[in-house]
Amino acid sequence: MSDFIVNGKPDGTTISLLPASVLTTNPWLMKDLGYDPQKDVTPLGISLIVPNVLVVNPSVPAKTLPELLALMKAQPGKINYASVGAGSSTHLNGEMLRRLAGVDIVHVAYKGAGPALQDVVAGNVQMMFDNLPAVLPLIQSGKLRAIAVTSAKASPALPGVPPVGQFLPGFEATPWFGFIGPMNMPADLVAKFNAAIVKAARSPDIVEALKVRGGETIAGTPEEMAKLVRSESDQMRQLIKDADITLN
16 A cells, blocks of 8 residues: 555545455565554445456366365365465465365465466466456356355356355455545545445446446445454454465
């Protein structure tokens, strides 16, 4: 998160839309973040969620998550999963799966989504968690097979693909985006921004544009956003600590 938000004036002239990971994950990955995301910013409201989806190369002999988990257990250390980089949601989703399912899978980190997806499509790596809009065309074309989504419920874009949590209770990791401002923004100003965010999130054009891409708009309050940041931050702290993941 740029210093211009943390050090900005709380007069409404400086706000930012950012992914949840900046507030919930980065503090536990980076040794000296330089700010406290639960104290040094003002939540204004969540605007949208875009689930990740677990995809496999079509050559993988598993069409469901139970079948894939059985394959992992039958071949410990033989199943690789790609990510867009260490500490990314695509990495942490795989780590969460590994720990909750008690399976031995190998993380292969790439420098970005392009190279990672290319190797999954080519069959050099068997599977990957990635953002649904990014992989939806590959799923629709048959180049990748969707196994499960990371959200609590199925995505309208993939209605027949179940949540991971249906088979692994406790697994829920839905990437979301929200607006923030500098700390100490006046309550009336926060309310005005939140009202504008809610109005935009409920706009039929925006709702439909996100729906066809696998996303969903959310019209939440600042208090709900702050609560979500706290709970997800605790979840990520424990996961990152247990997995011993650090970034310099």
